[in-house]
Amino acid sequence: MKFLEIGQEIETKIVAITDDCIFLDLNTKSEGILEKSELTDEDGIAKLNGKELKEGDSIKVFFLGNLKGEMRFTTKIAGEKADKSLLENAWKNQIPVEGKVEKEIKGGFEIKIGNSRAFCPYSQMGFKEKEEPSFYVGKNLTFKIQEYKEDGKNILVSNRAVAQEVFQGKIKTLQDSIKAGMTVKVKIISLQKFGAFVNFIGDESGFKALLPISEISRSRVDNIEQVLSVGQELTVSVLNADWKNEKVSVSLKSLLENPWDNVSKNYPVDSKHDGKISRIADFGLFIELEEGIDGLIHISDLDTDRNTNLRKVYKIGDKMSVVINSVDADNERISLRPASSIEQDQTTAKYLDNQNDSDGETYNPFAALLKK
Numbered sequence: 001m002k003f004l005e006i007g008q009e010i011e012t013k014i015v016a017i018t019d020d021c022i023f024l025d026l027n028t029k030s031e032g033i034l035e036k037s038e039l040t041d042e043d044g045i046a047k048l049n050g051k052e053l054k055e056g057d058s059i060k061v062f063f064l065g066n067l068k069g070e071m072r073f074t075t076k077i078a079g080e081k082a083d084k085s086l087l088e089n090a091w092k093n094q095i096p097v098e099g100k101v102e103k104e105i106k107g108g109f110e111i112k113i114g115n116s117r118a119f120c121p122y123s124q125m126g127f128k129e130k131e132e133p134s135f136y137v138g139k140n141l142t143f144k145i146q147e148y149k150e151d152g153k154n155i156l157v158s159n160r161a162v163a164q165e166v167f168q169g170k171i172k173t174l175q176d177s178i179k180a181g182m183t184v185k186v187k188i189i190s191l192q193k194f195g196a197f198v199n200f201i202g203d204e205s206g207f208k209a210l211l212p213i214s215e216i217s218r219s220r221v222d223n224i225e226q227v228l229s230v231g232q233e234l235t236v237s238v239l240n241a242d243w244k245n246e247k248v249s250v251s252l253k254s255l256l257e258n259p260w261d262n263v264s265k266n267y268p269v270d271s272k273h274d275g276k277i278s279r280i281a282d283f284g285l286f287i288e289l290e291e292g293i294d295g296l297i298h299i300s301d302l303d304t305d306r307n308t309n310l311r312k313v314y315k316i317g318d319k320m321s322v323v324i325n326s327v328d329a330d331n332e333r334i335s336l337r338p339a340s341s342i343e344q345d346q347t348t349a350k351y352l353d354n355q356n357d358s359d360g361e362t363y364n365p366f367a368a369l370l371k372k
Contacts, residue, residue, distance in 0.1 A: 050204035
């Protein structure tokens, strides 16, 4: 490997991981050393962007210099390593630095990095999910130096820049594992009128995917809180994965059996069925024949005139007997008419057929009743 300058960033591979160190391939007789403690979580596992590090993984690091003949590297500058020369170098090379949020001050926070003080504006603290200022005070966080002036007396830092990079790294990992058409497990984190936001189970990025209300059930869902709850885990399919714009949608409905596959067989033309009103529109009534199967009775087939307010005559949930007029399985549409109107047509036909009986007399239904 060519001569390295302090602060220079390189991408290399991990050759070994011990209890204390991560050894890096430098294409020389010796290996680079990265302190494992920089990347270990509370369980002692070395992770980068939420992914556990293993031998053979690629990693980006910054050269700190030679210490006792060893080439030392870091992913961020912290503690005793954060002297003024290294902080200036960190600013020039955009090396992450670790600092403690000392207190909230006017316009933002005072940050202690080694023996130096820095300022982080409110706008540069956190990313995606913003917390109250008190949440950050006392925490050790990672920053990037945005300005370094007056020999380190005036330092401006950003936590947002680091958090955004970490998030993008995690998104890249998620992108490699989540593809359109896949079946995945998710957990509901919030409910909205238009759908539910979910996290992918096992993902640590906090990325939110959307389960649209139209993709929850084969039946119409008007109140999402009646069918789903926060914390509920679901198995869904990935409908669309637009990672460029960070928009991913999933579907629960697509994994359910589609009742429209057998609709022509189950609902032949002129057959009679019982259903209930599922929705009332200005132009007619939608009747639920079974879960996921709704048909329409047009207002012209109802015993009302076209100016009638159907919502004052009918109620959602009212039962109704209907007859199938037509079925369009491809477009998932069924035309219905009330069964009562069919029965009236049958009575009329009987009347017309019997106008002339065997005696040549005009058929009179009242007279027929008297004869009985």
